[in-house]
Amino acid sequence: MPETAVAETAPATPLKELAQRHGLASSGRLASPLEYAGQLWGYRHFITAHAKAKTTSQLGSTNLGTLWQVVTPIMNALVYYIIFGVIIGTGAGAGNFIAYLCIGVFVFGFTQQVVGQGANAITANLGIIRALHFPRGSLPLSVALVEIRNFITAMCVLLVIVLMSGEPINVEWLLILPAMFLLALFNTGLALFFARLGSKLRDIKQLIPFIMRFWMYGSAVLYPVTRFTDHLHGWKLHLIEANPMLVFIELFRHSLMEDVKLAGTPGLLWTEAVIWTAIVSVGGFLYFWRGEKVYGRG
Known part of the structure; x- marks a missing residue:
């Protein structure tokens, strides 16, 4: 009998290994936090374009346009100064109350806008969420980017107000740069949360x-x-002084004003700011990431 040759067949490549080799993944799998961060970085151009479109749609129909980004905090500060500085007289003990008040209003207004707009980031964009595939974190990040840009513009106006109120320019003004960076990260975490x-x-x-x-x-x-x-003592005072917004506002006042009484030493305030930034930015990112698969459903 003639000898028949038996062809040897190579073992089949496991599907899991084949998918990994070609960069494929399960459609229902939740990416790891690092993978998700990488996805967001890959969509950075989409985030910046969405932020620009959002700004245009919000202010493009008004006569003053982008000037409202600086007019609004100035008007808020003016109203608060008339009520609290002139009528009620709460500025006693603050020294340069105009600068003191404006710093608080501008810095807190940044966070206030981020929280308000961030809460609408998903619900206001259900159409695009259901129509397109992209990491949903792009939406709150674009909200944060819009407000960061607005805050940078507002800070230029704030510096002029502080200077006109009588505060001298000194090297400590440079401290607003790391303070702005920490506050931007903190608020980005709030937007995600x-x-x-x-x-x-x-x-x-x-x-x-x-x-x-x-x-x-x-x-x-x-x-x-x-x-x-x-008026406060013990744990009540410690609780108030640990308030992250109080910490950030005090850092800006320390940077831009001379002879201002602070809620703590500068070293303590910077330490608290770094801790709060780490907790809120990382915590907000992880909290949002865990819900990535459910946004837009229902």
């Missing part, structure tokens, strides 16, 4: 104005921080 919270609890958007008003009163925006030290 409130974006998911707003998508789960629609009614939270009705509560945000009250939450932010309460937060503002606890951050010594409208009156000297010594009001807290004069």
Whole structure:
């Protein structure tokens, strides 16, 4: 009998290994935090374009356009100065109350805008979420980017106000750069956190104005921080002084004003700011990332 040759067949490549080799993954798999961060970086051009379009749509139909980015905080500061500085007289003990008040209003206004817009980042974009595939974190990040740009513009105006109020320019003004960087990261974490919270609890958007008003009163925006030290003691005082917005506002005041009474030593304030930035930025990112697969459903 003739010898028949038996062809040897190579073992089949496992599907999992084949998918990994070609960069494929399960459609329902949640990417790891690092993978998700990489996806967001890959969509950075989309994020910046969406932020630009958002700014244009918000202000393009007004006569003053982008000038409202600086007019609004100036008008807020003017109203608060008339009420609290002239009529009520809460500025006693703050020294240069105009600079003191404006710094608080401008810095807190940055966070207030991020929280309010961040809570709408998902619910206001359900159409694009259901139509296109992209990492949903792009939406709150574009919100944060818009407000960061606005804050940089507002800070230029704030520096002029502080200078005109009588504060001299000194080397400590450079400290606003790391303070702005930390606050931008902190607020980015807030945008991510409130974006998911707003998508789960629609009614939270009705509560945000009250939450932010309460937060503002606890951050010594409208009156000297010594009001807290004069009336609070023990754990109540420590709780107020650990308030992250109070910490950031005090850092900006320390950077731009001379002879200003602070809620703590500069070293303590910087330490608290770094800790709060790490907690909120990382925590907000992880909280939003965990809900990536459910945004736009229902």
